[in-house]
């Protein structure tokens with residue numbers, strides 16, 4: 001019996017699916033992912049958490065024209081399955097096979113070679129500057145977790161982005177986990193500490209003036225957070241949706 005995934009050879013095929021098929025696709029992707037990581041090893045949890053995200057990004061944006069930058073890159077397996085590497089997926093993380101991280105030499109859909117954490121916003125901002133200098137028009141989307149966001153390079157890039165007011169999209173996947181539970185940048189606590197004296201919205205990014213140029217898209221909210229808005233978003237007053 002053919003599956004929804006059988007019909008997916010690139011992002012355009014994702015865009016054609018209806019709601020029910022999208023849901024079925026996510027289930028099938030999860031099955032493939034679990035099977036492959038069971039056999040080949042690799043990052044399971046981070047990829048399981050990025051199934052809907054990868055599908056949504058490829059439905060909304062127009063990759064490879066639009067540049068999706070996966071911070072660390074350990075969560076890019078589903079992105080690979082959706083961007084023409086389904087047949088090679090059995091070779092994931094094997095000698096001569098496809099990499100467990102994004103690699104521009106492997107695919108035009110991988111816009112930045114990663115492995116180290118905390119580089120995606122800086123890389124995205126650099127691309128945004130280059131894009132504007134060239135007079136081009138496309139989206140750049142940095143996808144970063146709460147763990148990746150604790151690196152100093154991320155703070156520097158946020159500060160720089162807030163200063164330059166470039167069109168850059170940052171998707172924060174805040175699941176409260178790095179390799180272990182995330183410490184230091186615990187939004188529920190640290191967010192209010194950083195934001196005190198600025199605005200009582202509990203948002204850390206507002207400290208960087210980030211909301212003036214970048215609208216954050218929060219796809220994951222930790223359950224039980226006291227600072228969530230009515231739509232399950234922790235950005236309260238500053239939330240672009242509320």
Ligand SMILES: Cc1ncc(C[n+]2csc(CCOP(=O)(O)OP(=O)(O)O)c2C)c(N)n1
Nearest residue numbers: 046072115116117145146147148177178179
């Ligand atoms: C500079 C650097 N330090 C440490 C690591 C090891 N590392 C790999 S994944 C990860 C945690 C990433 O957590 P997060 O960004 O929240 O993403 P999640 O796995 O929760 O989706 C870390 C610390 C790394 N890749 N690079």
